[in-house]
Amino acid sequence: MFRLAFWSLTRRRSRLLAALIGVALGAVILFGMVTLCYDLPRQLSQEFRAYGANLALAALGSGRLPLAQIQQARGLLPPDKLVGLTPSRYEAVRNRLRPYTAVGVDFLEARKTSPFWRVTGQWPTQPGDLLVGADLALNTDLKEGTLATLDGRDQAGRRYAKDFRVVGVLTTGGVEDGFVFMTLADMEAMTETAGVADLAEVSLNLSAAELRALAARLRATIPDLEARLVTRVTDSESNVLGKLTYLVYLVALIVLALTMICVATTMMTVVLERRKEIGLKKALGAENWRVGREFLAEGVLIGLLGGFLGSLGGLVFARVVAQSVFGRALYPHLYLIPLTMLVMAAVTVIACRAPVKRAVAVEPALVLRGE
């Protein structure tokens, strides 16, 4: 059966080419779209890391979080998915009797977890360097290059004070624009309290579902730790991803439908062209199911070959799209090649249904007489 189909296809190349191009083009889009869809969460997750942390760690209740627990939590995070982990500590301070919120952070990590932070001037590198939020820089005396003494009281009511020099102005467009930032070490030196943080912001290349599972694992492993998803980021990510995935599947479905129409039209033409051959075969004693099976075999061969060629094209297509849209290389899912071949074979078989029906309805006595 397949030998006859093979002869028919290889020796009638123009028809083979028409159907093959249709199937291969469909397979290019299908393979490319599905590959992108598979890689979309990874690509988008990396894109969304630009919008900040997606997991927040804090102490359960109103207490502070020991840095040792944050280190323990770090050990539970997948290292290959971790973009940054920034412990931060918040204190109420004053400068010239005016109240401010001071934040102690590790600036190297902060630049990873919050890549959207923009600094004019310098990032703090030396002890005593202070970063001032843009709103404060605009509305107070804290300008780049000025000296400032921050003072406050610890929980025991004991006073502390430390001199700083403003080295830069931070713009985030968020609440951070109203804070002053110093290194965690300066915060510890100023308050004379070390080894604790109020919050740890974590940026991970994980989907919302994976993050939820990770948060549950952290809570279960470290009883005093509260791990929460930053829903503003994760929800946006899920929404965008969901809509993109839906769009990709919709396009793939439309492409499959178009491929089916293309193959059905080509095969219908083939049946019309080969009415005499079909009539002859039936006159020679071919049962309807054998005639139908031969056309289906041709369809399967076209589907498999077109699917294979299209998959190779789709691989290139997906790579180009990933590079031009996301600016990153694509991970090739080679197992999608046989899967695409099977899908395209199934598509051609479905598309062959109507032509096969017409083929088996051929009356040999009529067509062999030339009617």
Place this chain on the structure above:
Amino acid sequence: MRDILEIKAVSKIYGAVVALRDISLTVPQGQWLAIMGPSGSGKTTLMNIIGCLDTPTQGQVLLDGLNLGALSHAGLTAIRRESIGLIFQEFHLIAYLTALENVMVAQYYHSLVDENEALEALARVGLRERAKHLPRQLSGGEQQRVCVARALINHPKLILADEPTGNLDETNENLVMEILSQLRASGSSIIVVTHSQEVAAHADRVVTLEHGRLAQDRLVENSASLANEKILTLSPQRDLGAPLRPNIVE
């Protein structure tokens, strides 16, 4: 001798047109019957009914004792496959298959494909050397001989030929007639639809149809095929399995 074909009061009506009217005919095993008649006389309709490509509106057709009217569509297909060899005026070879493959197609639908047997069938019609040629590379006569080889390959009980020489020149007509004469001599039953008196002259018997009726049924004295049979019998180097001389027409 038993009858290979019995046609009993067969009529075929297409709407208001009566193509065949009350035809009764018996063909003994091994007979070469020629069906003649003007265009529209019902020759092809009768041929189609005998060849299981069509069914009568009335009457009964028995092929080797089997009532074709009692058979389903699949049953008729099986009879075509197992018992009938068809030769067409327009050859109807599959254009993208070689001569050998065209013969093997009939094998494929019948049972198993046997390339050697197909080559032998081509050798029998003098085309072994042309086995790998496509139909467009063959002359009309050669194509008809491939068609004959395809009709013979499954050893049918009855060979039906519809104007087998209608598209051939005289040389090729003689060649095809010679092959059919050999088949007749080997005991095959042959029914030929023809306009040609020369072709009919090879038959043992000629029936003539007019307006769907059987107008004449006569035995042919000194049939050309019988003459050929004598020649063949007298000629020791021309046994039925040996290839004929190659076609040189073109």
